[in-house]
Amino acid sequence: MSTFTVIGGGIAGASIAYHLAKKGHAVTIYDRTDSGQATTASAGIICPWVSQRRNKKWYKLVQEGAKYYPRFIKELEATTEHSTGFQQNGAICLFKDERVQQLAYERISSKQEGSPEMRAVYKLTKEEVKQMHPHLTDAYPAVFVEGGGQINGKQLLAAFKEGIKQHGGNWIQQHIEPSKAEGTVIYTAGAWSGEFTSKPEVHHQRAELLHFQLQEEKVNTSTPVVMGLGPMYIVPTGENQFAIGTTHEDTKEFSITPSEENLQYLHGEAERYFPQTELNAQHIAVGLRPFTRDSLPFIGYVEENTFVVNGLGSTGLTAGPVIGREVADYLSGEETVLELSDYAYF
Structure with missing residues (x-):
C-alpha cells in the first residue's frame, strides 16, 4: 500500500482521503479550517439533471455523482453512525409560464433513460405546487423531479472525518507545507490553492x-x-x-x-x-x-508527486464523493468509471 498526504479538508480532500483509507493506504489529511470553506456554506442540492449546461464532461461527472450518492451515503452512515443530512424528497423546478415549463419538461425528462436514479419526472400546475409546498408562492408552474435531494455539507464532512479515522487514517487540523508532506501529495485547497501552485489557475x-x-x-x-x-x-x-x-x-x-x-x-x-x-x-x-478553466473541475498531476483536485464550483457537493472514489481507484492502479484524463488539462 502507498502513503498519501491530502492538503485541504473540503469535500474533495475529505472524500479522497476517505476512499484511499478505505482501501488500506496510509493517509493523513491536513486542514487548517479556513473561514469561508465552500462545502460548509453550500445549500447542498443534489439534482444535476435539471442543469442547462452543455459541457458533456461536466455533466458526465455530476451525473455519476448523483448516481453514486444513495449507495455511498448508506455505507458511510452505517460505518460512522453519523447522519449526513441526506434526503431525497424531490425537487420542484419553477418556470415563468407554461410554455417554458413544457420545454423544460421535455429537456429534463429526456435524460431519464441515461439516469434512472432521477425516478419520476412530471409537470405541476400552480395549484399542485402549492399543495406540495404549502407556504411557497403559487405564481409559477413547475417540473417535479422525484430523485432530487440535498446533503448537509457540515455533517457530511464530520462523517468523512470519522470514517477516515475508522479506516486507519489521520485528520490533523493544522497547516503543512507541501514540501514537508510524506508520500504523494494530493492538493485540494480550493480557493486558497494559489498559495502553493499556479496549476491549474483557480x-x-x-x-x-x-x-x-x-x-x-x-x-x-x-x-x-x-x-x-x-x-x-x-x-x-x-x-x-x-x-x-x-x-x-x-x-x-x-x-x-x-x-x-x-x-x-x-x-x-x-x-x-x-x-x-x-x-x-x-x-x-x-x-x-473555486473555479478553474471553463468551470470544469481539474483532476490530475501537475508535478510528478503532486496530484491536484480543484475547481468544483457550485456542484462540489454533488461531484465530491464520486471524485473521491474515482481518484482513489486511479491512484491505486484500478480501473475507473470516469475518464480522468478528461479533467486534466496539463
Whole structure:
C-alpha cells in the first residue's frame, strides 16, 4: 500500500482521503479550517439533471455523482453512525409560464433513460405546487423531479472525518507545507490553492446564502428542494427553517463578512417566494467557491508527486464523493468509471 498526504479538508480532500483509507493506504489529511470553506456554506442540492449546461464532461461527472450518492451515503452512515443530512424528497423546478415549463419538461425528462436514479419526472400546475409546498408562492408552474435531494455539507464532512479515522487514517487540523508532506501529495485547497501552485489557475466567487425561519405553523420537514427562477434556490434546513441563495461575486479577496446589500436582496427574494408568510432572517452563510478553466473541475498531476483536485464550483457537493472514489481507484492502479484524463488539462 502507498502513503498519501491530502492538503485541504473540503469535500474533495475529505472524500479522497476517505476512499484511499478505505482501501488500506496510509493517509493523513491536513486542514487548517479556513473561514469561508465552500462545502460548509453550500445549500447542498443534489439534482444535476435539471442543469442547462452543455459541457458533456461536466455533466458526465455530476451525473455519476448523483448516481453514486444513495449507495455511498448508506455505507458511510452505517460505518460512522453519523447522519449526513441526506434526503431525497424531490425537487420542484419553477418556470415563468407554461410554455417554458413544457420545454423544460421535455429537456429534463429526456435524460431519464441515461439516469434512472432521477425516478419520476412530471409537470405541476400552480395549484399542485402549492399543495406540495404549502407556504411557497403559487405564481409559477413547475417540473417535479422525484430523485432530487440535498446533503448537509457540515455533517457530511464530520462523517468523512470519522470514517477516515475508522479506516486507519489521520485528520490533523493544522497547516503543512507541501514540501514537508510524506508520500504523494494530493492538493485540494480550493480557493486558497494559489498559495502553493499556479496549476491549474483557480479563481473564486463569494456566494451568500440567507438562512431564515417562517413565522407559521410547523412546516413538513420532508419538503422538497426548490429550484427557483434564474439562479435562485431554496432548501429546507430544519423545522420551519429554510435557506435561499445565492449571490455570485467574482473576487480576489477572502473576506466572508456578509454584505448588507446582499442581505436585503436575498430577503426580498425570500419574500417573493413566500409572499403570504412572515419571515425572520437568521444569518447569512458566505462561501468561497473555486473555479478553474471553463468551470470544469481539474483532476490530475501537475508535478510528478503532486496530484491536484480543484475547481468544483457550485456542484462540489454533488461531484465530491464520486471524485473521491474515482481518484482513489486511479491512484491505486484500478480501473475507473470516469475518464480522468478528461479533467486534466496539463
